[in-house]
Amino acid sequence: MDELKIYTYIAVFGSFAIYFGIAWWARAGSTSDFYVAGGGVTPMQNGMAIGADWMSAASFISMAGMISFLGYGGSVFLMGWTGGYVLLAMLLAPYMRKHGKFTVPEFIYDRYYSKTARVVAVVCLIIASLTYIIGQMKGVGVAFSRFLEVDYDLGLYIGMFVVWVYAVLGGMKGITYTQIAQYCVLIFAYTIPAVFISLQLTGNPIPQLGLGSTLADGSGVYLLDKLDMVVTDLGFKEYTTDNMGGTVNMFAYTMSLMIGTAGLPHVIMRFFTVPSVKAARQSAGYALVFIALLYTVAPAVGAMARLNLMNTIEPAAGQNMDYAERPQWFKDWEKTGLLQFEDKNGDGKIQYNADKATNEMVKVDRDIMVLANPAIANLPNWVIALVAAGGLAAALSTAAGLLLAISSSISHDLMKGILTPDMSEKNELLAGRVVMTLSIIVAGYLGLNPPGFAAGTVALAFGLAASSIFPALMMGIFAKKMSGKAAVAGMVSGIGVTMLYVFQHKGIMFIPGTSFLGDMGPNWFFGISPNAFGSVGALVNFAVAFAVLKVTGPAPAHIQEMVDNFRTPHGGVSAAHDH
Amino acid sequence: MEGNATYWSENLRLIFICLAIWFVVSFGFGLILVEPLNAIRLGGYKLGFWFAQQGSIYTFVGLIFWYTKKMNDLDKKYNVEES
Numbered sequence: 001m002d003e004l005k006i007y008t009y010i011a012v013f014g015s016f017a018i019y020f021g022i023a024w025w026a027r028a029g030s031t032s033d034f035y036v037a038g039g040g041v042t043p044m045q046n047g048m049a050i051g052a053d054w055m056s057a058a059s060f061i062s063m064a065g066m067i068s069f070l071g072y073g074g075s076v077f078l079m080g081w082t083g084g085y086v087l088l089a090m091l092l093a094p095y096m097r098k099h100g101k102f103t104v105p106e107f108i109y110d111r112y113y114s115k116t117a118r119v120v121a122v123v124c125l126i127i128a129s130l131t132y133i134i135g136q137m138k139g140v141g142v143a144f145s146r147f148l149e150v151d152y153d154l155g156l157y158i159g160m161f162v163v164w165v166y167a168v169l170g171g172m173k174g175i176t177y178t179q180i181a182q183y184c185v186l187i188f189a190y191t192i193p194a195v196f197i198s199l200q201l202t203g204n205p206i207p208q209l210g211l212g213s214t215l216a217d218g219s220g221v222y223l224l225d226k227l228d229m230v231v232t233d234l235g236f237k238e239y240t241t242d243n244m245g246g247t248v249n250m251f252a253y254t255m256s257l258m259i260g261t262a263g264l265p266h267v268i269m270r271f272f273t274v275p276s277v278k279a280a281r282q283s284a285g286y287a288l289v290f291i292a293l294l295y296t297v298a299p300a301v302g303a304m305a306r307l308n309l310m311n312t313i314e315p316a317a318g319q320n321m322d323y324a325e326r327p328q329w330f331k332d333w334e335k336t337g338l339l340q341f342e343d344k345n346g347d348g349k350i351q352y353n354a355d356k357a358t359n360e361m362v363k364v365d366r367d368i369m370v371l372a373n374p375a376i377a378n379l380p381n382w383v384i385a386l387v388a389a390g391g392l393a394a395a396l397s398t399a400a401g402l403l404l405a406i407s408s409s410i411s412h413d414l415m416k417g418i419l420t421p422d423m424s425e426k427n428e429l430l431a432g433r434v435v436m437t438l439s440i441i442v443a444g445y446l447g448l449n450p451p452g453f454a455a456g457t458v459a460l461a462f463g464l465a466a467s468s469i470f471p472a473l474m475m476g477i478f479a480k481k482m483s484g485k486a487a488v489a490g491m492v493s494g495i496g497v498t499m500l501y502v503f504q505h506k507g508i509m510f511i512p513g514t515s516f517l518g519d520m521g522p523n524w525f526f527g528i529s530p531n532a533f534g535s536v537g538a539l540v541n542f543a544v545a546f547a548v549l550k551v552t553g554p555a556p557a558h559i560q561e562m563v564d565n566f567r568t569p570h571g572g573v574s575a576a577h578d579h
Numbered sequence: 580m581e582g583n584a585t586y587w588s589e590n591l592r593l594i595f596i597c598l599a600i601w602f603v604v605s606f607g608f609g610l611i612l613v614e615p616l617n618a619i620r621l622g623g624y625k626l627g628f629w630f631a632q633q634g635s636i637y638t639f640v641g642l643i644f645w646y647t648k649k650m651n652d653l654d655k656k657y658n659v660e661e662s
Binding site: 067072074075078079082083085086089090091094208209211212213214222223224225240241243247250251254255276277278281282284285288289292295296299564567568569570 | 583586587590594597598601605606609610611613617621622623624625628629631632633635636637639640642643644646647650651654657658659660661
């Protein structure tokens with residue numbers, strides 16, 4: 001066994017041992033422990049847990065890779081996935097915490113006094129969360145198969161088992177404390193290679209500053225200018241200005257991601273775990289600090305990885321690397337099929353450019369950029385091992401949060417709330433654990449047999465959250481008179497418009513060939529891509545809700561009183577405890 | 580309680596200020612005005628690009644903490660703190 005493998009085993013199984021230890025220490029004894037960690041998590045702890053919950057395999061593995069190839073266009077993910085926390089902190093979290101219930105659909109039920117609204121919310125939540133989990137499970141499988149060279153399937157089973165132990169045993173309480181540990185693992189794993197690479201390229205150890213510095217090769221050229229030059233020479237669009245389908249599309253995309261972030265139930269429910277309204281506001285701030293640590297490093301990772309990749313293949317203009325002399329990481333990733341070379345002109349050298357006819361790097365998967373980055377930059381083996389553990393921590397922590405969102409919406413909202421309201425607390429806790437076990441099995445199955453439309457559905461998850469859940473919650477708090485009928489009409493039409501748009505361009509349920517307008521830029525509404533359409537759906541939701549409200553009349557007086565009550569922290573929060 | 584109505588309107592005013600800043604740094608500087616701002620340099624960064632990939636995020640963090648502090652003061656002023 002080589003050195004890298006030994007380090008990787010130590011990093012991965014060492015971190016798993018820590019998670020198990022925490023799970024045993026933080027076992028859940030009540031439904032309050034299981035759903036909201038007993039409501040006793042401090043803002044700083046909650047901020048870290050939100051960070052780990054939020055930063056998924058997609059943030060850890062894919063985001064820097066996307067930025068790497070999209071350049072400036074990748075900014076939509078950076079702004080969209082952080083700006084949503086401003087909305088959460090000011091528009092949703094404090095009031096929903098004050099109201100003091102266990103789940104998002106429960107809040108919607110109380111506020112809109114409608115079982116239909118609750119069921120619609122549960123359905124949105126399950127679709128959004130399940131699609132997300134598929135991505136996490138795939139991330140676990142890929143990390144295991146690449147770094148430990150075990151089967152993708154076996155890797156997935158190990159991942160399922162680890163999540164099962166701490167999520168089922170500890171519920172929200174176990175998940176919260178393991179997420180804190182996972183945050184520490186993933187942030188170290190992300191920043192250490194970035195610091196090394198920034199130091200190598202620019203001499204500045206802080207990646208956020210390194211990205212704006214001159215190169216360390218003595219040329220005095222700024223890193224970003226050099227990158228712009230290298231990519232444009234090869235026919236790619238300029239890195240710092242490539243705007244991904246125009247300003248309108250970027251605007252709508254960013255807005256969709258922001259309000260989608262604020263409307264994702266697995267994030268919102270983390271705010272139910274803190275003891276007070278004040279703590280809910282604070283934990284949004286801490287959460288964004290911990291998220292920003294990774295999100296401000298990501299653009300540096302993306303740009304530097306792109307530059308390193310370009311420089312490896314073509315160290316100086318016209319001096320392309322011989323395929324026979326390609327480095328070890330190149331061979332490793334070729335084995336996975338994520339990197340493919342085809343010697344089109346038969347000269348034995350690697351040509352990489354934007355022209356489809358002469359480009360010989362026929363496949364460079366975006367997901368390999370973060371994972372291969374340390375190897376491309378010749379970093380020591382323990383750093384590569386750390387990245388493996390970090391990727392797993394990111395995937396597992398998000399999967400656990402999503403599983404809890406799903407199981408609580410089924411055991412608490414559907415079973416306890418609608419089907420069998422007289423269920424005892426003990427039985428509800430048992431039901432929660434059984435449902436979570438089943439959810440893990442379903443998620444594992446979907447990870448093993450990912451449906452063909454898996455990639456497209458993540459966009460759908462944000463679209464759903466943006467067009468249904470966020471407007472419903474916001475109007476519930478800020479429009480005192482908003483009635484149940486109007487809110488349901490708004491949610492249904494918001495989802496309807498978004499799904500219709502996504503399906504008409506991407507195919508019904510993403511089945512190729514069933515798209516009736518074709519996935520083509522010219523047919524897009526104002527040039528807005530289907531991924532970015534959630535913001536339009538949200539506008540439709542607001543408009544329909546207010547129109548229906550006007551026709552059908554306001555919410556009853558006792559509901560309006562309830563809104564007044566959760567608008568001020570006064571009177572304390574009690575419901576989450578003596579529920 | 581008529582105090583609660585002014586508490587709420589002060590809160591709304593704060594939210595409005597914060598969201599205006601939120602909008603300007605991200606959608607304004609990062610997207611709509613990115614081209615003119617890119618003419619200005621911040622070290623190796625073009626300024627518009629910097630706002631889109633760095634500056635907006637720092638501002639978001641600052642905004643949330645500022646809002647939290649102002650709201651805590653407001654809770655005290657109107658005596659609606661948690662008991």
